[in-house]
Amino acid sequence: MSSRHATAPARPVDDHRRRIEDALRPLAGRVAETVPIAAALGRRLAVDVSAPLDLPVFRNSAMDGYAVAAESVAIVPATLPLAGVVAAGNTEGLVLPPGAAVKVMTGAPVPPGADCVVPVEHTESDGVTVTIRTSRATGDFVREPGTDVRAGQLLAAAGTLLRPRHIAALAAVGLGELSVTRRVRAAVLTTGDELRPAGxxxxxxxxxxxxxxxxxxxxxxxxxxxxxxxxxxxxxxxxRLRLAEAVAQADVVFTSGGVSMGDFEVVKEVLAAQGGEFGSVALQPGGPQGLSTVDGVPVLSFPGNPVSTMVSFEVFARPILRELAGLPALPITELPLLQAVRSPAGKRQFLRGKLTEGGVALVSGQGSHLIAAMAHADVLIDIPAAVTEVPAGTIVEVRPL
Amino acid sequence: MSSRHATAPARPVDDHRRRIEDALRPLAGRVAETVPIAAALGRRLAVDVSAPLDLPVFRNSAMDGYAVAAESVAIVPATLPLAGVVAAGNTEGLVLPPGAAVKVMTGAPVPPGADCVVPVEHTESDGVTVTIRTSRATGDFVREPGTDVRAGQLLAAAGTLLRPRHIAALAAVGLGELSVTRRVRAAVLTTGDELRPAGxxxxxxxxxxxxxxxxxxxxxxxxxxxxxxxxxxxxxxxxRLRLAEAVAQADVVFTSGGVSMGDFEVVKEVLAAQGGEFGSVALQPGGPQGLSTVDGVPVLSFPGNPVSTMVSFEVFARPILRELAGLPALPITELPLLQAVRSPAGKRQFLRGKLTEGGVALVSGQGSHLIAAMAHADVLIDIPAAVTEVPAGTIVEVRPL
Structure with missing residues (x-):
């Protein structure tokens, strides 16, 4: 057996990212799912939602007070006979006799025959009559049906990111379930004989x-x-078994490890035999990459060094996943790099950096295995492939981690 | 029975807010809880976490290649006998014979006797010997233990908001559970005979x-x-029954409704009898408010109009709850108000507004029952109690919803 390893030309980072995005973008057409409204916070409406009924549902009082005809209190003080009490939730349908008053609570139906409400603060009552001290105009403190929203009117449009205020409005029209965009479902499959679980x-x-x-x-x-x-x-x-399980339940599968140039590269060996493409991307860290399709499901294969895995996710997967989730794109900002760095020719390098006053500093420890060091970083610093020397003070592009 | 309703002086908004904050702030001393690391994203570490072991755990190879003594490849090409293969995860403890090479995979232990690794790309092998084409210095492509983090070194400080990069580092040292600040536990209790569930x-x-x-x-x-x-x-x-259930399981209870001046104000009647304070706050919408303590648990009582409930939450509860959760304070910004508005004397008004180019506009529908209209708002506009007329173009304070 003889082996010789030739260095194939590495694919540019943006080429590989676009291939991944092309593979994942059809997930934008995924079907909606119905969730209880109590679980809908932060999701996006899949369809326009119109009000199934008027809000307010019925003519009701804006105040605790007395429902009267405005003409009965044109001259004040006016003492009127009390014809009853209507609490909120009262469903009995009292009618106001001419010249009388009905006590009403906030939200209670305003009885037919009444056209305004006098707040309780402007009245005195002995329980049999009520003396009204201020005049009121027709419509005062009466909420008419449909003045908030009319049945059939658009309440929230498809694509709305559901915040508490939307949940409140949708609950107020009695919707117990909402049709929201289904989240993309991902399976994660790590590989490597050397890896052991916590504990x-x-x-x-x-x-x-x-x-x-x-x-x-x-x-x-x-x-x-x-x-x-x-x-x-x-x-x-x-x-093969774990991959089949992952593919069966997910829209996209992420693997880590087994994609490099060693003798035991299980991910590359199994997936390349099924038509997956494996090779070197001009990226550091994270050069060896794979992209396959198994039973119609895209499989993204990242290298196994922990920093390489995370940088691969940030560079290749995060932008399209945020787009598919309807989350805002991550801002890319330009800042001065506080130290000089060298970068390998022909590789786009993503250094781990920390925002400080005056610019962005490198965190100490840039090796692809230095995962503890990465915890101290809050940004990735993007050094283009053609650049080999970056003097201190150079303006660089950074993206948030 | 005679009743007369005097208007008690309303408490200023900030006074009531401070009373609520004083009641809730002791929750900052709540105990930590232990959660699986897989559920720790977005939580805050309760304690400093030090690395329980070195990372890297052992001396290992940064590349797929051949572990050799640098002196064996001082003159190249050099053909060395192959003394074995060490895969990642190999636990057998091979030792490099003098003058030989051992094939190692990325992450595999570098055998004693070897002091550098030659990447496979710079070699040829027939399976019995390997011919090395490039010289290497001692330490090349060898990762020494503890160069990422040493056992006992701080890995993440108490208070760290756990992002994926922290989760990665904490998982890498084998932590299966993390001690995080327990979330504040709240119970919600709505009241009102008129209210019916969805469906x-x-x-x-x-x-x-x-x-x-x-x-x-x-x-x-x-x-x-x-x-x-x-x-x-x-x-x-x-x-009383529902309140007791809520108090038994929560750090804080929120009620809605039953706090006004009607005849059926269950929240006010029950809680005032237990020492709760109920009265009018100089706020619109959301004037009637209550604050009680039941079995040591603060109970915040908001009015029942849906917009009043939500504005009460925004004004009185949200700032302290975010502080207790370790979330950033909401930004208060100043913007021109695009329309003129009037505001009642002596009441601080929070109008529902929408950010537009050039400033903030009112959403149409400002009544405390107009919950559908509120869905169109993205900010609250804060009109001070002393202000009664706000000309268009006035700079106003707005807070995000």
Missing amino acids: AVLLPGQIFNSNGIALAAALSDNGVEVVSVAHSTDEHAEF | AVLLPGQIFNSNGIALAAALSDNGVEVVSVAHSTDEHAEF
Whole structure:
């Protein structure tokens, strides 16, 4: 057996990103789902919602007070016989006799025959009559049906990001369920014989699996529903099984590890045999990348170094996932870089940086395995592929982590 | 029976807000809770977290390649006997014989005796020997233990808002659970005989209950865990029962309705008898307000008109709840008001507004029952109590909804 490793030309970062975006964009046409209104906060309406009824539903009082005909209180003080009390929720349909008053609570129906309400503060009552001290005009403190919204009127348009105020309005017209855009469903599948779950006792050569938990967090943080987080050893049979499980339940699958140039690259070996494309992207960290389609489901294969995995997510997946979730695009800002850096020729480099007064500083520790160092970063600094020397003070593009 | 309603002087908005904040601020001392790391995104660490082990855990290879002694490849090309293969996850503890090479995968232990790794791209192998084409210095492509973080070093400080990058680092050191600040637990209790749940057939005089769902959404949106949403009729016995249930499970209870000047004000009647304070706050909408303590649990009582409920939440509860959740304070900005408005003397008014180019416009429909109109607003416009006339173009304070 003889092997010789030629260096194939690396694909530009934006080319690979566009291929991934093309693979994922059809998910924009995913169907809506119906959720209880209590679970709809932060989701987007899938359809226009019109009011199924008028608001207010019926003519009601804006105040605790006395419903009268305005003409009965044209001259004040006026003492009127009390013809009854209407509480909110009273469903009995009292009618106001001419020249009388009916006590009404806020929100209670204003009885036919009354055309205004006198607030209780401007009255005195002995329980049999009420003395009204201020005149009122027709319509005062009476809420007419449909003055907030009319049945059939648009209440909230398709695409509305549901905030508490929308939830309030939609609940007020009695909607118990809402049709919202279904979240993109993702499965995460990590690989590597060396990875062990939290709580395990590590043998020599083993490390804890952080990529599964970290990718799941990053996906959730960008509006994606994570339907499974699984792990496979480097055995082909096990990876095939876990991959089939992931593909069966998700719109998109993310794998980590097994894509490089070693002897045990299970992801690349299994997926390339099914038509997946694997190769080098001109990116640091995160050069080895794969993109496949299994049973119509896009499978994005990131390298396994933890920083490479997270940078791959940020660069290739996060923009399109936010677009699909209807979240705002991440702002790209320009800031002076506070230190000089070198960058390898022909690779676009994403350095981990920290915003400070006056610009952006590198966090110490830029290796693709330095995941603890990355926790101190709040931005990625984008160094173009053609650039090899960046003097201190150079204006660089940064994107938030 | 004779009744006369005197108008008591209304309490200033900021006074009432401070009383509520004083009642809720002791919740800042609530205990931490332990959550699985997979559920910790967006929570705040309750304690400093130090690394329980070194990262990297052991000396390992940064590349797929050949582990050698640098002196063996000082003169190239050099053909060395292959002494074995170490995959990532290999736990067998191979030692490099002098003058030989061991094939290593990325992340695999670098065997004792080797001090650098030659990337596979710069080699050729027949499976028995390997020919190395580039020299390497001691340390090249070798990751030393503890170079990312050392055991005992601070990994993330108490108070850190956990983003995916922190989750990644904490998972990498094998932490399966994290101690995070417990969320404030709130119960919502709406009242009113006229309120019916979604899906009900409304009788005359009845309306749908929107306050429970809307308050729950507003609470969730501000970092609060909603432990129950219940409804009571205006019967004292039922309200007492539902209140006791709410108090038993929550840090703070929010009620809506039953606080005004009507004949059936269950919230005011029951809670005032237990020492709660009820009265008028110089606020529009949302004048009638109550604040009580039941079994040590603060109970905030908002009026029942849907817009009054939501404005009460925004003005009195949202700032302190965000502070308790560790969320950033809401920005208050100054913008020109595009229309002239009048405002009642002695009442601080919060108008519903919409940001537009050039300033802030009123949404049409400012009554305290116009909940559909409020869905079109994205800010509250704060008109001070002393102001009665606001000419168009006046600079006003606005806060986001």
